[in-house]
Amino acid sequence: MVQKVEVSKQLWEDNKIMQGQAMITLLFFMVIGVTVTAGAIGLILINSINGSKQQQGELAYQVAESGMENALIRVLRTPPPAYPGETLTVGGGTATITATGSGTAIDPYVIVSRGQVGNFLRQIEVKTQYQNNLLQIISQKEVFQ
Numbered sequence: 001m002v003q004k005v006e007v008s009k010q011l012w013e014d015n016k017i018m019q020g021q022a023m024i025t026l027l028f029f030m031v032i033g034v035t036v037t038a039g040a041i042g043l044i045l046i047n048s049i050n051g052s053k054q055q056q057g058e059l060a061y062q063v064a065e066s067g068m069e070n071a072l073i074r075v076l077r078t079p080p081p082a083y084p085g086e087t088l089t090v091g092g093g094t095a096t097i098t099a100t101g102s103g104t105a106i107d108p109y110v111i112v113s114r115g116q117v118g119n120f121l122r123q124i125e126v127k128t129q130y131q132n133n134l135l136q137i138i139s140q141k142e143v144f145q
Contacts, residue, residue, distance in 0.1 A: 053120075060093060061122040061142070064115030067095025068124050068140075071111045075099070075128065076135050085111075093117035103130035108138055121145070 067088055074083050085098040096114045103109035108127045115122045123145065127138040 056117050056120045057122065059091070060115045060117040060120040061124075062115065063090045063093035063095050063117060064113045064122045064124045066090045067097050067113035067115060068111065068126055070095070071097045071099065071113060072126070072128070072135070072137075075103075075109065075111070075130070081109075090115070091117075103128065105129050105131070112143070 067090065070088060071083070071085070074086075081099075081102055083099055085096075088095045088097070094116050096116070097111065099109060099111045101107045101109040108129050111126045111128065113124045113126075115124075123143040124140065125143045126140045129136050129138060
């Protein structure tokens with residue numbers, strides 16, 4: 001009988017040790033799980049913010065293109081150098097258009113359209129010449145500052 005009590009007592013102590021080991025193992029896996037989850041959430045937030053910035057940059061470019069299209073129509077209606085430029089509100093942004101030159105082959109008409117949405121600015125430059133009542137586009141490019 002004494003031997004049964006000692007065996008029971010030994011099993012009871014072994015069981016307490018195993019429960020402690022199980023708790024430590026559980027805590028270890030919980031810490032790893034929380035760390036991986038926090039890292040994944042951080043990456044999702046960073047990608048979301050970068051996607052939003054990319055979208056605003058594209059919107060700024062589209063505003064600049066809209067301003068350029070408007071400027072080319074105005075130049076067709078009012079031949080150079082009568083059109084100096086203007087500022088337009090396009091969607092949620094602003095297009096600032098400047099025009100210089102005389103529109104001849106020697107001094108081409110340079111139209112610059114700056115599209116701005118929030119803090120993002122994109123700029124397009126078009127060189128044109130006006131001959132025989134025809135507006136010819138010589139070049140179009142995006143200008144980086």
